[in-house]
Amino acid sequence: MSNPTAAFLVIGDEILSGRTREANVNYLAVELSGAGIDLSEVRIVPDEHDRIVAALNELRSRYDHVFTSGGIGPTHDDITADAVAAAFGVEISVREDARALLESRSAARHIQINDARLRMARIPDGASLIVVDSSAAPGFSIQNVHVMAGVPSIFTEMVDRVLPTLAAGAPTVSRELRFDVGEGRIADQLRGLAAEFPELAFGSYPFFSEGVYGTNIVVRGTDPDLVELGFARVRQLRDATPGAGGAAYR
Amino acid sequence: MSNPTAAFLVIGDEILSGRTREANVNYLAVELSGAGIDLSEVRIVPDEHDRIVAALNELRSRYDHVFTSGGIGPTHDDITADAVAAAFGVEISVREDARALLESRSAARHIQINDARLRMARIPDGASLIVVDSSAAPGFSIQNVHVMAGVPSIFTEMVDRVLPTLAAGAPTVSRELRFDVGEGRIADQLRGLAAEFPELAFGSYPFFSEGVYGTNIVVRGTDPDLVELGFARVRQLRDATPGAGGAAYR
Numbered sequence: 001m002s003n004p005t006a007a008f009l010v011i012g013d014e015i016l017s018g019r020t021r022e023a024n025v026n027y028l029a030v031e032l033s034g035a036g037i038d039l040s041e042v043r044i045v046p047d048e049h050d051r052i053v054a055a056l057n058e059l060r061s062r063y064d065h066v067f068t069s070g071g072i073g074p075t076h077d078d079i080t081a082d083a084v085a086a087a088f089g090v091e092i093s094v095r096e097d098a099r100a101l102l103e104s105r106s107a108a109r110h111i112q113i114n115d116a117r118l119r120m121a122r123i124p125d126g127a128s129l130i131v132v133d134s135s136a137a138p139g140f141s142i143q144n145v146h147v148m149a150g151v152p153s154i155f156t157e158m159v160d161r162v163l164p165t166l167a168a169g170a171p172t173v174s175r176e177l178r179f180d181v182g183e184g185r186i187a188d189q190l191r192g193l194a195a196e197f198p199e200l201a202f203g204s205y206p207f208f209s210e211g212v213y214g215t216n217i218v219v220r221g222t223d224p225d226l227v228e229l230g231f232a233r234v235r236q237l238r239d240a241t242p243g244a245g246g247a248a249y250r
Numbered sequence: 251m252s253n254p255t256a257a258f259l260v261i262g263d264e265i266l267s268g269r270t271r272e273a274n275v276n277y278l279a280v281e282l283s284g285a286g287i288d289l290s291e292v293r294i295v296p297d298e299h300d301r302i303v304a305a306l307n308e309l310r311s312r313y314d315h316v317f318t319s320g321g322i323g324p325t326h327d328d329i330t331a332d333a334v335a336a337a338f339g340v341e342i343s344v345r346e347d348a349r350a351l352l353e354s355r356s357a358a359r360h361i362q363i364n365d366a367r368l369r370m371a372r373i374p375d376g377a378s379l380i381v382v383d384s385s386a387a388p389g390f391s392i393q394n395v396h397v398m399a400g401v402p403s404i405f406t407e408m409v410d411r412v413l414p415t416l417a418a419g420a421p422t423v424s425r426e427l428r429f430d431v432g433e434g435r436i437a438d439q440l441r442g443l444a445a446e447f448p449e450l451a452f453g454s455y456p457f458f459s460e461g462v463y464g465t466n467i468v469v470r471g472t473d474p475d476l477v478e479l480g481f482a483r484v485r486q487l488r489d490a491t492p493g494a495g496g497a498a499y500r
Contacts, residue, residue: 010292016279016289017279017283017470019424019455022276026265041295042293043293075440075441075454076437076444076452077453077454109463111434120434183325184366184367187366188364191325201263202327203263204325204328218264220267
């Protein structure tokens with residue numbers, strides 16, 4: 001049985017222009033991996049209605065879950081909620097529970113609600129709210145699409161809120177070993193291991209650090225015993241490769 | 251006249267599994283912005299032949315340029331060059347200039363060429379090499395696709411090598427101002443500015459720092475005079491907004 005799949009759609013001119021470094025992919029990737037959901041694709045698109053709608057419709061039909069970040073604030077460039085409604089072909093309007101939440105949270109922060117802020121209570125029909133402490137405005141889930149804020153402190157809290165509600169798969173287990181030789185030295189043997197253990201992924205990640213051309217080998221899989229078996233073979237390979245067992249192990 | 255467009259295809263299981271933080275998007279985004287090429291989309295896909303081929307063919311038909319990172323090393327999970335050849339429907343084999351380069355660079359580093367390492371000299375027919383000091387193995391360009399290493403130190407050098415060879419557009423100019431009020435307070439006025447200056451992008455990026463809910467407003471455009479004009483209006487807006495001009499300006 002294979003794990004559920006997911007895509008992450010990052011909505012953000014600021015990432016594409018280079019103004020801001022994307023900061024949420026890694027958190028989502030790690031959390032999904034732990035929940036046994038395979039992150040299969042990430043897309044970053046600009047704040048343009050048609051682009052968001054097209055990407056949403058493609059990704060939500062292809063994967064079990066789609067997570068989005070960005071574009072749910074009060075300003076003119078926050079158009080994600082409307083794009084989601086358009087993608088699903090549903091209406092969008094200010095919803096009373098979202099408005100009540102926004103008003104009580106704003107009052108506690110001595111912030112007055114105006115028309116712009118009220119936009120954050122506009123929720124597509126049929127969605128359920130994602131309510132977190134770190135934000136007055138909620139995110140929302142509609143069918144298999146989970147719409148979250150781009151600000152990392154809020155994004156992470158929304159992920160933590162949503163993930164336990166999803167059907168989990170088998171968490172991915174990984175083991176990693178550092179070789180103090182270039183990956184070309186061990187590539188043939190790794191290819192053999194990958195062929196011998198088709199259920200495992202053997203990743204090879206070269207690095208250059210303090211004068212050493214080295215390679216980190218990562219063994220990943222959903223069966224912990226099998227991962228240990230494959231990893232034991234990687235350790236044997238290192239022991240058998242002259243110079244591979246440098247000073248620093250991890 | 252609008253600027254050339256580009257997409258960035260990141261090939262990497264290690265990003266999607268959460269093992270590695272993506273580290274090249276921001277560098278490419280900043281450099282393209284400076285060269286007047288609009289980065290319009292980023293995709294991250296796994297090390298799977300069919301996925302890479304499909305993404306390449308979609309992106310290269312849609313954008314003026316496609317940059318890729320990752321998957322050009324010597325190991326079994328390095329399948330980018332073959333996928334690029336398949337996407338273009340051309341042959342791929344060890345090319346003599348790439349082999350000579352690999353051999354001389356490897357000799358200088360006291361590394362022996364084996365079959366696995368020789369894979370790095372396999373280049374799709376019709377491509378031109380991207381040769382850099384930081385890597386024995388070259389990247390390559392074929393038509394509008396530029397294939398580069400994923401290791402950031404090599405990636406950046408390859409970008410620096412390729413960019414001057416591309417037709418440049420009008421570089422994007424940006425100015426930024428910090429408001430020490432939430433974005434909801436100024437959203438209506440920003441919407442007005444965005445409508446008044448359709449050639450400019452007004453980005454609004456909320457932050458929470460040292461107890462302050464604030465907003466950074468970014469004005470971007472390719473006409474420097476127009477950007478200054480729009481920015482002057484943003485400065486006026488801050489002067490007219492009580493509490494917006496906090497202690498820290500930038």
